[in-house]
Amino acid sequence: MPKTNYYYFTEQPYTGYDPALQEQYPALRLNLPNTNYDPQIASDLYNRYHDEYQVADDVGFDGIMINEHHTAPFCMQASINITGTVLAKITRRGKILMLGNPLPVVDNPLRLAEELAMIDCISRGRLISGFVRGGGVESLVNNVNPVYNRERFEEAHDLIVAAWTRPGPFRWDGKHFQYRVVNPWALPLQKPHPPIMVPGTASPETVVWAAKHRYPYVVLGSSLEQTKELIAIYHETAKEEGYEMKPEHIGYLIRVFVADSEAKAQAEGHNFFWQKGALNKQIREWMAPPGYATVDVAGIRRLRAISKAFDNQAYQEAQDNYQLILGTPDQVITKLRHVRDLLGVGHMCLWAHDGYMTHEDTVRCIELMGKEVLPALRDA
């Protein structure tokens, strides 16, 4: 049994729009008019989600995973650093697991380094700073050229780590970023710098990059078969780099909902399909604009061939495939153990809220996890 950390996750969905809009805007993003956004509803939801984070922290999760998306009602976090800052103040124990800041869409990575350093200091060293490339839409809405996505990801990363670790002042003359003086007066509490993690779903290039930097790679809910392939790539790369991959290098995000009865859990589980496959209805030009993705690599074609989008699975099929785990504590403990031990992951992110689940049901789920599921998983 791997030593595993368990994190609570919700995307913070904005549920206040009329679902009938999907007939006209199948993908529910980018061009979905924001006249359908009600700040009053958003205000209530933000505060509710923050309350639920506090419950998760109190009941014993090892941390809270947060993320960022733009022009997307499925995720209200337009800035992961704002949620991170809130967590720094309203939680006391758990890690703040950012998965993550979309580096390529940031025009000023030095400011990002400063903000993250502040969050690390304010939270007294609880930050885990994940970095992502971001899907195509994130580049489009932030108007950053998708062609430079990978270059900007790598350069922004190098700059942030340098800003955290290299004594200033120094100059930065990169291809995409230039600074006459890098000398931030906000430095992280954790040394040499906060842990970095990299999430992904399918790109072998990203796994290789993470493994070369010895950063944990977190698979975001891809099928178990595909996840095993990605882990194998990490394992191989680690060997080439002269070290052995350990459970702490791999994480997995999985949808799971716990209730007092199986019937209740089965009823609530449908909320994980609340957007009716909207993300898969994005056109190719949004998901992977020309120049964004490597298209002619055999490994990518193979991974695509075995991938199966969550939303394209039937309800029972998703459960049979361990993509969705629902039930009473005893039922989910067995299944989560199976996934954890099969993949050998040191980080499990439990996506335990989505869609129209009520605050009461969500809190009950978090409590059952904290009181029954997590202790059992830590025992065996």
Add this chain to the structure above:
Amino acid sequence: MTTSVGHFTEAMVEVASTQLYMLKGGTGRPLIVLHGVEGHEGWLAFHEALAEHAAVYAPAHPGYGQTVRPTWMETIAHQAVFYHWFLQEASLQGVDLVGVGVGGWIAAQMAVMCQANLRHLVLVDAAGVRPRQGEVVDLFIIPWREVIERSLSDAENCAEALRIYTATPLQEFGGVREAGRSMSMRMCYRPYMYDPALLPTLGKIRLPTLVVWGAQDQIIPIDCGHLYQQAIPGATLRVIDRCGHWPHFEQPEALAEIIHEFIAR
């Protein structure tokens, strides 16, 4: 390497260590055709019509698949520099320069840089300037099939487009066209399809210039045609009816005729 196919030859021409893919046909004064975002789709009916009276050069821009992108090349201005090198290395003088769409932008940029080897400038539904009214359609966030349909006033009856996309059907990912779309993205993404410095510098062009626009261009507003015509001293604007953003596909003979008429003066 040169191979002859029908009325044209196919060759890789070395320009500053880059192998430039080039189709060439006809005899007479040199005339270069610069393609747009549609990429290099081979020897077109448009090229054939032009080649009746000129030595037509139809290159594939670096980055568009048939010609590999040198790693330094990122912008329209870089393309313009590159094509000036081509003129020098091929010893071409008195060149009639025709550009369509983004190719028109490259041509205008070349004319702004240096007119020594150029004789006439023809800009067809050219990108490069920001319209005062309306917007250039965002070609980067709609499906490519839709880009093609909206670039033609009557896509169902455009023989050239039907020939091209039947011979080599569109594919979702990859291939030569993916490379071209990526290169367009690289060069034209932000600011989208214009260079703020182009319009103020067009006034120094001293070449006889013809601006051509499809009357039904749904991609670039004809206001951009007016801007080009007003900014370049002595330029004339011709509008082709029953024609969208790609006159070289939709009205190849009519477009070639207008160009012949203009450059024969």
